[in-house]
Amino acid sequence: MEQEITPRQVGLKYGLITGLGYVAYSLVLFLTHAYTNNSLGWLSNLILIAGLVFACREFRAGFYNTMTLKQGISVGFWVVLLSTIISAIFTYIYIEFDKELLEAMREQAMFDLEKQKLPEEQLEQAMKMMDWFLSPEFLAGSTLIGGIIVGMIVAVIVAAVMKKDPENF
Template sequence: MQTSTAPASATTTSVGLRYGLLTGLVSVIISFLLNVTHLEQSPAKWLTLVVLIVGVILAQKAYRRANGDFMSYGQGLGVGMVLTAVSSVLSAIFSYVYVALIDPEMPARILEKGRADLEARGNMTDAQIDQAMHWTAMFVQGPALVGIALVGGLILGLLVSLITSAVLKNPKPEFE
């Protein structure tokens, strides 16, 4: 009986799930801290994008390492999208739970700051500001918030994954 000591290659799904859970958890912690400190509208909100980019890069590198230092563009994209899907679902669930149970006044704060920002610009009439606030209100409350978090996360993750896969790919030579 012969036993193999070669490590089993990782799948795009297994690596994407593992790193998606980690990336999602870190993003949720950062979002929670920003929300609790009422900094959800500050430039610090871009920190979750940095977490996503780092998570995708680390996941793609881990996949490549586990597969003999080879990763096709499609495999890199697959790892990134599985990671993004998992992370986006966690973030969307967190957003809903946070607004529904922990801080129901958060949408009102966002709308209030949005109105103040539009008024400070001084280039819109009151009717235009009211219309903008009406549309904004539809996207920062309830199920729309979850949908925006999910779809926005997936689109952002797709863009990140397309770029990082192109940079980190190392396909197997065809004639070996």
């Protein structure tokens, strides 16, 4: 008797692979100081899209060559959840131990604020807030929340494109 493949099984497998892809990509960005380039940050979405497409393809192939939208979203949920948790944990650990990275982020934020020619008191207030926004806890939390929200939007789109409903007999 064959055991059917489940969305969770496939999703967790590709969530781990996608999460490790995020870690490798983030590590390259951090080590090369390319994290300040916003256009490179959006490239991480390609890692997610690839993970979701491969996960949906594997699920469909192992499930009688069909996948409903609901099943595709379920696969996507597990991919997004696990990969985002891995990414958030890595972000927290890396930023917690690399104080130079936080200092470089603060300097960039200060430079950006000074370009706006804010009054001195507003500049000081903005920098106090920036210290909170640039804490490892906030950055990891925003990675987690933002990753799940954006990831689920992408997962629904990929599931809608990849779905293949069963043939009616």
